Amino acid sequence: MAATTADARRPRPLALRAFRWSRRILLYLIVVGGSFVYMYPVFFMLRTSLTKESDLYVVPPIIVPLPPVWENYAIMWQNGPTWSWMKNSFIVVGFSVVAETITSVSVAYGFARTRFAARDKLFIGVLATMMLPGAVTLIPRWLIFHRLDMIDTLWPLLIPRLFGTPFYIFIMRQFFLTLPRELDDAARIDGASHLQILRKVVLPLSIPAIATIAVFSFMNRWNDFLEPLIYLLRTENLTLAVGLRFFVSRFGTEYHLLMAGAMLLIVPMIIAFFLAQKQFIRGIALTGIKG
């Protein structure tokens, strides 16, 4: 650092300054340009969803469709039991976020802060379930829920969330390990139980990490496709992500309607992300997810 500040005080030759400036401009161009490349599909979807069918292939392409064609959304909405798909998705996601977060935090606390003989051996089990392919359990789990007569209900999508999710347990444990132990020792001397330490000492310090796993949970459950696909059968029982699969065949090349459908799926995600963004980014930085 010392070298650069000394540099800054000395008047620099014009050529060097021009070089620095052009490098800076190039950096801005790449960062901003790249972010537009990344957002392009989303802009494009929004635009198409508000465009008349006859304007889809107009050259030059219409950047902002005026007036916006809101009817696309009405037509799309009426093409399936969209309302009940929405409702099912919200039930699954709402339940999963709450259940997964609570159980994962509690289990992670057990692995990070309590001591018992088998603890570290069991944690290898957590790592194993994180690493091993879940594809193998797909068939037996389906057969078990089939035997329990739960196919075509939401139960197979809810029950597994009650036991903590390995990846979230891992993230929370890594985070808890970074909290100074003296905090709990102090509380312990005051006679606090583990549950009290978790609630009064550890949780208030863990909000960003908890927000992180809650966002992950929301994203994964909202976008989940394969599980609802195999467990849900009747059209009105589907979740939104699976229901929209019917739109692909129904709308064919009516891309303006397909994009209106995609908006239904994407807008709640973006809202959720923005609500939690600040905590989420901090949480990622703090948990220092690493091998």
Next chain:
Amino acid sequence: MASSSLSAKSGASLRAPPAPLSRWRAARKWLAAQEGWVFIFPWVVGFILLDLGPYIFALVISFLNWDVGRPPSFIGFRNYQAAFTDPLVGKSLWNTAYYTLFHVPGSTVIAFAVAGLLNQKVRGMPIWRTMYYIPSVTSGVGMALIWIWLFAPRGALNGMLGWFGIDGPRWLTSTTWAMPALIIMSFWGVGSSMVIFLAGLQGVPQHLYEAAEVDGGGWWAKVRHVTIPMMTPYIFLSLILGVIGSFQVVTQALLMTEGGPDNATLFILLYIWIMGWNAFKMGYAASISWILFAIIFAATIVQFLGARRWVYYEYQEPG
């Protein structure tokens, strides 16, 4: 608690209390030491019911001729024999490997480059970061629907290629281009590795860069000799999870191509789904899922063994 009986054999004898402690107090002390079980109890139950049990069950199923609705019968290794000679298993494994070979290195490099960019001092950075991350937030079905339209014969991508006088292919209905299309699309979903890399970059000690500068190292020397070595644990994690995820890709193919055209995008998990839930051959599907398991397991082990050569851990993990 039922859990205390689980660990009855272990632990207690380790720290045998000195003489004056009564039996009762020793028991209470032992019980207090088992308090952790209460916290991890949900996971233990879930692990047995949802993981360990199903894995064992899946192994059993793979030796059965089990068409849903009919009583299963034991047929030994015949499911595996059939799988090894099934040309579609071979084809779908090849497709999955093809995807993995391009998707994993490609998205790691892109995520790394983007993270490097986003680690610069640029005004309005939170906005740019969010814009790079949004496509990953919306990954899955929503993104697949958008890309159906982007890859349409007269869609945006071919429109842009047209500016350069290139007559774009019919991406998703072309046996040659359907897989590259899915790979290209996957590069928009690099957000989560990007965020992990970004966290890692911010943890690289500044004094190492200064040392490199003192030694007269330019931009590339700093990347090559400081950033990349310090980031190897993150790159390794990203590769491991990337390969595991990539071998289990299914959503995009199911929505966008249904495995077609001519099985060009038939992924192994898609084939398992077709066998299990369209053909209802549960035993056969289970045997293929074990083949997939073996491949992912082997790939992970190989990567862990290889990691000793290139992954650099400066600090020991706490705990």
